[in-house]
Amino acid sequence: MPETIDKVAIQLKVNGKLYSLAVEPRTLLVELLREELNLTGTHVGCDTTYCGACTVLLNGASVKSCTMFAVQADGAEILTVEGLAKDGKLHPIQKAFGDSYGLQCGYCTPGLMLSTFQLVTKNHEPSENEIRKAIAGNTCRCTGYQNIFKAIRLAAQNMKGA
């Protein structure tokens, strides 16, 4: 273990806001979001890229922020759950999850909604199989997924008009 670790300067945009930061090379993206930027809506569940509680959108693609170093996000645009609502109004995906009882403890929900975001922004009529595949990397331990399937179908419908 080195005595001192040189920090690396990075710049990234999170939820539309530009940040210039110096981070340790070993800092994970999720640590940066949670600890430095205080965006604690992004969660950690498994540490091994299985559960997707840490899912965020990086340049529009869903990624697991526990499996990326913060320095790899240099220059990127990131969307987290905190950036979904606009002007205080819930995003149609958030509304769909709420209306469908698509959450219980709510720990997996931010990651699930961002995986849903990636799916339904492009696809307003996802098939059952497309829905299942879109969230294959998001584990939920409370809901048994049934109401999440409903929520994603409803979100896709909500997005049609959006």
Next chain:
Amino acid sequence: MSGNGQKWVGKAVPRKEEERLLRGLGKFADDIKLHETLYLRFVRSPYAHAKIANISTAEAEKIPGVVCTLTGAEIASQTQPFIEIAPDAGGKIRDYPLAVSKVRYQGEPVAAVVAMSAAIADDGAEAVQVDYEALDPVVDAEQALTDASILHEDAGTNKVWNGVFEYGDVEKAFREAASVVEIDRMHFHRFSSTPLENNVVIGQWDPKDERIYYWCNNSFPSFAIQFLAAHLNVHIDRIRVQTFDIGGSFGIKITSYPQMAVCALASKKAGGRPIKWVETRSEHMTSSAHGNERTFRDTRVALDENGVITALTSRHIDDCGAYPRYEPLGCVIWSQVFPGVYRFKNARIDFSQAVTNKCPVGPNRGYSRMQHLWFLERVVDICAHELGIPADEMRLRNYIRPQEFPYTTPNGCVYDSGNYPKMLDLAKGLIGWDAWKKKQAEARKQGRMVGIGIGTTLDSGTNNFGQSQIVNPGAPFSGNSQGANCKLDIYGEVVVAVGSCPQGQGHETTAAQVVADVLNITPDLVTVRTGFDTERNVHTGFSGTYASQFAVSGLSAVHGAAQKLKAEMIRLGAHVLESKPEDLDFGIGGQGPEIRSKSNGKSINYWGLANIVNVNSAVLPPELYEVTLNCRYIWRAPFKVPDIKKKYGNLTMTYASQLHIAVVEVDRDTLIPKILDYVAIDDCGTVINPPIVEGQVYGATAHGIGAALLENCVYDEVGNMLTSTFSDYIPITAMNMPNVKYGHIETPSPHSYSGAKGMGEGGAAPIHTISAALQDALFDKGVFIQDSFNNADSLFRALHGEIGQTAKLVKVERRVGSKA
């Protein structure tokens, strides 16, 4: 005036919890950041069983940013071992939060490192040197009982507990039986519901007031503080525990008190700074808690000429891992559902529990009852098959009948209500039983292995802690209780606090529904405090969230507090409005929620009432001084202490029931089991909030399906845990969760004020149901489904004669007069 008598209980009221959770503004323990926080990492044993020869923390302490370290020996010198619930010899086990002279499972913490950052604490933990001398590990409970290698020298035996549960006249029933079925061995596997949020503790031993503060996600805080106060030698009032949003527990977070102890002691050593410990997933998998593993030996079943079970004898061995902790309570808790849903009266079960070199167990969803219910469902299916009775018909012949409720079981439990035949009917209708039977017959002709299975289970809720005296006559527990407070705050807001510790069950919503009905207002006008806090003074020694009880214990407490508040509001309102109490109406007026007099039309809103009591009290006549509009109510379950010698008494208040049917195909080429169709029927009495109940059923169903087919805590023969990450353990995902057809019936409970029954654990019905379906698929292959966990690998071994051979494991004796 709105608040027009509309009732909210029973309605699909949207969850109050949703708004913050959807915005990413839920407050989970790891989200809490306190000034001057230090971070703690554990050094853990790579061995399942070894002597600790030496621990050197010197190198770790040299790392810049490491503040201090802590070892087991240091802790043992300043604390008491944790309370053991077992009588001797199990009671002699000495359990400390860090291993003292030896380690007893892989992942057991042996030291802790405290540092300025989590990363530095990680570096420090890696620099701690521990020398081990390996000992023989014991990973099988039956082997453990031979005491060839002893885990706890103070106890002198690996047997934690043993007791015989005998009722009726077993010998007579066997003498008179038309047939006797014998089953050699069955095994319920070890798994965990693995909440997505790991354990988190922030602990502070504040030298300024000598109090210990916790911000954490423990799910049974009033149990934790009882263990912590005795361990740390402090008055229980010195410990404050707060929880906030919790990312699931399923019982697994009940036993996080050892880590809570370490955080407090580390804080003390670090000068009172808050210590944060955030468990990693691998730590969670190896060393938080697993569900109980159980082996069933030498089972004998007596049946009459109609295939009705008349008696049963068996020997059950429970594996509690390296330390009993919540155990041996599981050694009696299974007997809440002693006969399951069946009518047999005569039975003898010899029950033992052993320690093994594996992760300690904790009360995982379906705790201790699901193992027993799985056993009974296996027995029923095997008997049905051996006697040539269809599985559905076998159940109808053996079910407790609807007209027999309330039904007293052989061991004195009172099943409040239920209608199992009706549930079976509904399930068969929803899944299309007859059509599937036809399809199955056609598939079999093509050589496909398709099976249809039924599982009928119970979710016993609100338990009588008097059953602890059955395992230990000296245990100072009995009954059950819960506390709640309902008040009008200074500006008239309705505020509710309750001693539960929710993790997604929607307690804020259902509590608001109950209060809204009492006061004839709307649930959005009721604020329900989030999480648990000892300082709210609404907890009893049983407070927390576990054992399927909030709808009964929690909401009864809330209802009681709301009634008390209402009575005070009536007293005050009658005085202020110059009316008779019976002339007062509750509702919502132009200035918010109010009380109005029917006789003179005068009204006063909640602000007005709260104003008088809190800040304008000179207008009160002395006879109303006792009105506080701040009402604490403790609800108590009407239990008696059970007869300890006979192991007889009512152990639980309500019995929700589940009936599931699964159609499963075992792929001919890969042997991967696939669910083709699935139905889940639930009966939890009067439903408080239908979508919340439905959500609980889906969740419990996913846990059961995951456990039946995917999730298994695997240890090798020397106690290495082979499933220590999610990628190895494979929690069920959207890719392997089938669509579930949901239905429900309501048989209101006569035991609760609202007719509701506790629910949520779901009896692990899918495990039994899938075992039954696999059994049905493989009967004609000579395979006996003897384990609760089945995957392509185990089915391959069974189909190749290595395990689970019916001919070897099941014997049937048919006697003269047997029609079956």
